[in-house]
Amino acid sequence: MTSSLLLASGAAQALDEAAAVELAKANGCLSCHSAKEKIVGPSYVAVAEKYKDDKDAVPSLVQSIQRGSKGKWGRTPMPAHDTMSQADLKTLAEWVMSTKP
Ligand code: HEC
Structure with missing residues (x-):
């Protein structure tokens, strides 16, 4: 039980990552944001x-x-x-929230 839950959440995170980076690039997010540095907008870690x-x-x-x-x-x-x-927005919001310092 526990292991299948862990697997499920791990898979969801792995899935979002690559798609989210592409979305962020395609929508210009990365010209104002980066994971760790403040650019125009706050870093996603922050x-x-x-x-x-x-x-x-x-x-x-x-x-x-x-x-x-x-x-x-x-x-x-x-x-x-x-x-x-909405789906793309949600992917990006979840990805931002998953940013690790
Ligand atoms: C033109 C520059 C610019 C672009 C492009 C941009 N951002 Fe931002 N972003 C900002 C700034 C500036 C803020 C801070 C706004 C504020 O003070 O409320 C911000 C804030 C945010 C926040 C925090 C919002 C909150 O409620 O605290 C998130 C999340 C975010 N941006 C994600 C994104 C994503 C995802 C994209 C691409 C779809 C994107 N940004 C594109 C400049 C930008």
Whole structure:
């Protein structure tokens, strides 16, 4: 029982990673963000850390990415990405939350 649960969660994480990196590249995320360094936007490590105890982190980040965000990290706003599908937004939000320092 336990081992199949572990396998299932491990597989889900491995699956998202490669697809998410492609999505992030294709949508220009990486020109403003990197995993560990602040560029224009916060590093994904910092985002994952900030929301680690927030059980609604993924839906909340989906909204930030889709509609844009301002005032949470500093004075520079993030533009909206309102042509992306919900599935792609969710993949990216989960990937950001899975970033390890
Ligand atoms: C033009 C630069 C730019 C691009 C492109 C960009 N971001 Fe951002 N992003 C920012 C900035 C600036 C912030 C901080 C906004 C704030 O202070 O609320 C941010 C914040 C975020 C946050 C944290 C939101 C929150 O609610 O705290 C996430 C997650 C994020 N970006 C993911 C992405 C993803 C995924 C993409 C690609 C689809 C992307 N960003 C594209 C500049 C950008």
